[in-house]
Amino acid sequence: MIEMEPRAQDHGGAWLDVHAAAAHLACSTKRIYDLVAQRRVRFARDGRRLLFRVEWLDQMVVEVERRV
Numbered sequence: 001m002i003e004m005e006p007r008a009q010d011h012g013g014a015w016l017d018v019h020a021a022a023a024h025l026a027c028s029t030k031r032i033y034d035l036v037a038q039r040r041v042r043f044a045r046d047g048r049r050l051l052f053r054v055e056w057l058d059q060m061v062v063e064v065e066r067r068v
Contacts, residue, residue, distance in 0.1 A: 015044075015051040024057055035060070 022029045032050075035041040042056040 013053065013055075016054065016057075017052075018050050021050075021052040021057055024054060025061070 016024060018029050018032050022032050025032070032041070032052075036043055036050060041052070041060045044051045
């Protein structure tokens with residue numbers, strides 16, 4: 001099981017863009033776009049812009065851990 005450490009940067013429930021979501025998950029922006037295309041991560045749109053909540057990203061990681 002992977003233990004997640006608290007992030008030094010607290011977003012306080014703010015919306016994250018693709019770059020911030022990638023930084024939060026320590027992955028590339030391409031990976032974020034792939035997860036969105038596969039509908040494996042919850043997201044919202046503001047026009048063409050993709051937005052995420054930290055809770056949504058963390059929930060996706062927990063769900064992936066449960067499948068393993």
